[in-house]
Amino acid sequence: MAANAGSMFQYWKRFDLQQLQKELDATATQLANRQDESEQSRKKLIDLSREFKKSTPEDFRKQVAPLLKSFQGEIDALSKRSKEAEAAFLNVYKKIIDVPDPVPVLELAQQLQLKLQRMHDIETENTKLRETLEDYNKEFAEVKNQEVTIKALKEKIREYEQSLKNQAENLAQEKQLQLHNDYAEKERKLQESQDSMSSRLEEAEHKAQSLQTALETTQAELFDLKTKYDEESTAKADEIEMVMTDLERANQRAEAAQRETESLREQLSLSNQSQQLGSPAKADPDTEQPTEVASHSSLEAELRAKERETAQLVEDVQRLQASLTKLRETTSSQITQLEQQLSSKTAVLKELEEKLQKQADYEEVKKELSILKSMEFGTSDSVQDSSKPLEVLLLERNRSLQSESAALRIANTELSGKSARISPVSHPYGPPQHCYHHQQQRTHPFSPTGIGQDFYSPVFPLVGGKMALNSLIQRQLLQSFYSKALQESSGIPSGALLFTPSPQPSAPSLPPLLALGQLPSLWQQAARSRLQPAQTWVLLGSSTAGSAPSRRPATLAPLQEVFWTGGYGPAEIARQVKEQLIKAQHWPACVWPLCAGTVPGFGQ
Secondary structure (H helix, E strand, O other): OHHHHHHHHHHHHHHOHHHHHHHHHHHHHHHHHHHHHHHHHHHHHHHHHHHHHHHOOHHHHHHHHHHHHHHHHHHHHHHHHHHHHHHHHHHHHHHHHOOOOOHHHHHHHHHHHHHHHHHHHHHHHHHHHHHHHHHHHHHHHHOOOOHHHHHHHHHHHHHHHHHHHHHHHHHHHHHHHHHHHHHHHHHHHHHHHHHHHHHHHHHHHHHHHHHHHHHHHHHHHHHHHHHHHHHHHHHHHHHHHHHHHHHHHHHHHHHHHHHHHHHHHHHHHHHHHHHHHHOOOOOOHHHHHHHHHHHHHHHHHHHHHHHHHHHHHHHHHHHHHHHHHHHHHOOOHHHHHHHHHHHHHHHHHHHHHHHHHHHHHHHHHHHHHHHHHHHHHHOOOOHHHHOOOHHHHHHHHHHHHHHHHHHHHHHHHHHHHHHHHHOOOOOOOOOOOOOOOOOOOOOOOOOOOOOOHHHHOOOOOOOOOOOOHHHHOOHHHHHHHHHHHHHHOOOOOOOOEOEOOOOOOOOOOOOOOOEHHHHHHHHHHHHHOOOOOOOEEEEEOOOOOOOOOOOOOOEEEEEOOOOOOOOOOHHHHHHHHHHHHHHHOOOOOOHHHHHHHHOOOOOO
């Protein structure tokens, strides 16, 4: 019996009925809240189903009706099951919530059982003592004559009885006091539990109010979010319409570019046919063929540009279609990406248009190049030389002029030695004073007032009579050259102008004009620094070697990037300058000894 009471006490202590009641209370509160939420959501679902029936057509409702009925049946079954479970839970909750906790009673019963066991032990001991007393009485009856012994035994019996009585009274008082204390403690705990339950009830009411307010605010926020979602959906639909419009425009532009390409192809085929028909009856191949080739190449270039533009537009249209498909499937972040793609396509189209505009002067440049080639090599060379390429002609002219320049350099050295005996000069290879800018008089050597008899003196004699200096540089030619150079270089104070900017509007920005007297400092400055490549232009005269001065206007020809970017040295630059000067067929005689004396590798 004691073991059963102890096991029951331990079982109910582990069971913790109070904690179970708390959990059941919390679960019941949650079920009540969920029931309210379920009612609200069910009402909303009913409203949404009504709106769905109103807004959808009859055919669609008939198709969806079985699915909705199955959903409704499943929802009803789930609702029924949840209601039955909630009802069962509430029944159990009602029965358990008011059940008192048996742990204190079982604990008290266990203590009383222990006390009862001790009482049984005392009774057993008392019985044994009584049996002993009976034995003593028997012995006393047997031994009547032993009065002293009997008196002593009686005295012992009294003492035993008195001690037993005192022990019983003390034990009863202790148990009574202990029971009183236990009762007071249980009463105090019960009062505390009642107070805690009342405070929890107040907290539950407060939580219910706060949950109600939170529910209202959540419903308001849900309505706001739904409104914002509708607005964003409308905005996205508008943006999709705009993108569709842009796609249609891009398709139209692609079709227009395709039509332009077809027209250019037709023009190219017509030009080829006209070229094939007109090839047997060509009268002047040196003048008409470059023009036809230029027009043919320009049409081909324009056709290639249009084909590239068409291909680019087709790629752009495909990319726009792909981006539009992604736009319908993805979020609003891809809309901005599509706008960036459209802007990049616009930039590409602008670049293509700019390239077409830049290539508009191709025919004119081709014509000028053919004119320059005919002027330089068409009149003096034979029929066999006219069929040679431009590079071969330049190399042959370079070889012939190198031999002449070597002879001129030897003669200049001899004359410099002779003139050194008369008047010393600062530079062994420097030109005479009339060829450099005079530092004291500040007069231009090529000006009408600056050219004196010294310029035509025997300081620059002619070797072999092939290049006559007096026939190469005449006073009228120098005066026209000087006046034109001053008009084109209004900011240059002095020095014979050798490089001038191109008058063509399509030429790039050019470096400052170089005076003939500034040429040595150019090489020294270029050798010390890394200059950016620049395209300069050399002023060509019109006279040929050994002939009378011509009255043709001066021609501007491109000079191949005379500045280096780190890969060319002064010798390479001097060689390029020399080749460009050789193309001109004439230049002031003082330039050669000046460059040969100041630029390393110029005369090689």
